[in-house]
Amino acid sequence: MDPLDPNCPCGSGNPLSQCCGHYHGGTPAPCAELLMRSRYSAYVLGLVDYLVATTLPAQQQALDRDAMAAWSAQSTWLGLEVEQREVFGGKPEHAQVTFVARWHDDNGEHSHRECSAFVQVDGRWYFIDPTVPLKAGRNDPCPCQGGQKFKKCCAPFLSA
Ligand SMILES: [Zn+2]
Ligand SMILES: [Zn+2]
Structure with missing residues (x-):
């Protein structure tokens, strides 16, 4: 293993530069699973800017950057x-990825199973953060700006 290019934290077995490093560097992740993996890697590496940038733009203002960095x-x-997956x-295309992440902290070892939702807008996939409410009526244009009504677009993925 090259110490300057360690294996990617997402567990793919590939060097970081050949895996999530691409997406951290600005290349749009081509599918929801790769975006999800690159977000996990970003948590490992402390890339809070990336975590914010890959969340639905309508939710980015509400994210708690300090809490993300601390976690x-x-x-x-x-x-x-x-x-x-x-x-x-x-249109826009949605996806869900079910994953298990494991970590430990001062309180011991944890594992967390989650089904995350994603939407692709203008060629980029975004994480739909279920903890950040989207303020839109069911018949309003969806805040993801995919051009559909909220109820036909991201709303079902928020309550899931
Ligand atoms: Zn990776
Ligand atoms: Zn939407």
Whole structure:
């Protein structure tokens, strides 16, 4: 293993520069699973700017950057397993990725299973943060700016 280019924290077995490093450097992740993996790697590496930039733009203002940075720094990340990925057609395209992340901190070892939702807008995938409410009526244009009504677009993925 090249010490200057360690294996990617996402567990792909590839060097960071050949894996999530691409996306951290600005290349749009081509699918929701790769975006999700690159966000996990960004937590490991403390890349809070990347975590913010890959969240739905309508939610970015509401994110707690300090909390994200603190969680990233206080946790020792043990691994990631992607269990399932499902792509939903339509415009814009949505996807869900189910994964288990493991880490330990002062309170011991934890594992967290989550089904995250993503939407592709203008060629970029974004994480839909279920903890940040999107302020839109069900018949309003979706805050993701995909051009659909909220109820037909991201709303079902927020309540999931
Ligand atoms: Zn990776
Ligand atoms: Zn939407």
